[in-house]
Amino acid sequence: MAVQLGGSAMNQQGARAVPSLRYVLNRTPVWTKTYVDSAAERMLEANESPYGGFGWDGRFNLLHQQAAFPLMAGNEMANADPKDLVQKIARASYAKEFRSHFGENIFNTPQLAYEKALAAIEDFELNDPSFHPYSSRFDAYLDGKAVLNAQEQRGLKLFDDPLRGNCASCHTDKKGADGSHPLLTTFQFEALGVPRNPEIKYNAAAHYSDMGLCGPLRKDMARDTQYCGMFKTPSLRNVASRGAFFHNGRFHTLQDALRFYVQRDTDAQRWYPRGKSGVIKFDDLPPSLRENIDTIDLPLTKHANEAPVWNDQEIDDVIAFLKTLNDADVIPTRPDVATTSSP
Known part of the structure; x- marks a missing residue:
């Protein structure tokens, strides 16, 4: 697997897969968590997942806050401080345009x-159309301008079925009441128990765990341990073009990502390590x-040992549907390429 490295010497690895910024920008709600002050409300809250914000842990409410993170992160662009970044912009090929737009003395x-x-x-x-082109075959299908073939239709049915994949409960695929096309996410947070990724250097330390909403990158939720292990539900638009799946990039093919999803509990030994007392589920x-x-x-x-909700043929059908979510300008990523960097 090829890993995208960053840092001042381009040799630093991050701890998370890079989330897509397409589509989820101008319709992402701000970070929201229900606060409770009674036992009855606490019971109700158990059924309400937090939602919103940017990044896998929703810690950014504004896009310019999210943009600042990779610019300053030591394992990404590694600028020492804002002044360091500005000096680089002043030397860049577009510096004249920057001054023209923001003032001759801006630097x-x-x-x-x-x-x-x-x-x-x-x-x-x-505002740039490239971030939300809505140019996939699925968009055309929703507008009655395209048809899905038989396999894609089977995949869509499996995707929607609440008694099978139940995918649409988190990745809604219906038009909004205003006719808007779906973003294939509810922006909620979920704890799926994705296996630990040995390709991430941080995971070599037994005491290290990426716990999503309660750390290590997000600090304000550290005491809310009921949310540990939760990560934001990503949009599935262009998912078939990716080379790393889930927050830690543990899987590098869509087939394996879907197999894990439906076989996590029926065939746990396939996904998790074995200890002295048996399979160690949710080992991350x-x-x-x-x-x-x-x-x-x-x-x-x-x-364990129950039949998973999808067999291999049905997984192929779902993948056929997911490929219809690719925008017209998207080039599929090679399955052996993954990225572990970014928030």
């Missing part, structure tokens, strides 16, 4: 120039937090 005030650079990134992400979280993993929503309610 004399590094903090202002930094803020303008982040605002420019945010404006580009929100400390034992005390493994009860947070979803075992109440289909198909995550299955048990």
Whole structure:
């Protein structure tokens, strides 16, 4: 597997797969969590997942905040501080355009120039058509301008079936009441129990765990341990073009990602390591937090040796449907290429 490295010497690895920014920008709600002050409300809250925000852990509410993270992260672009970044912009081929847009003397005030650079990134992400082209065959199908073939239709049915894949409960695929096309995400957070990824260097340390909403990158939720292991549900648009799946990039083919999803509990030994007492399920979280993993929503309610909700042919059918979500300009990523960097 090829890993995309960053840092000042281009030799630093991150701990998470790079999430897509397409589509989820101008319709992503701000981070929201229900706060409770009674036992009755606490019971109700158990059925309400947090949602919104940018990044796998939703810790950014504004796009310019999200943009600042990779610019300053030591294992990504590794700028020392805003002034360092501004000096690089001042030497860049587009410096003249930057001055023309923000003022001839903009670089004399590094903090202002930094803020303008982040605002420019945010404006580009929100308004450039390339970030939300809605040019997939599925978009054309929703508008009655294309048809799905028999295999794609079977895949869509399996995707929607609440008693089988139940995918649409988190990756809604219906038009909105206003006719808007779906983003294939509810922006909610879910604890799926994805296996630990040995390709991530941080995971060599037994004490290290990426716990999503409660750390290590997000700090404000550290005490809310009931949310440990939760990561934001990504959009499935262009998912068939990716080379790394789930927050830690544990799987590198769509087939394996879907097999894990439907066989996590029916064939756990296929996905998790074995210890002295048997298979160690949900091994990427400390034992005390493994009860947070979803075992109440289909198909995550299955048990060992039961038949999974999809067989291999049905997985192929679902993949055929997922390929219809690729935008017209998307070139599929080679299955041996993954990225582990970014928030």
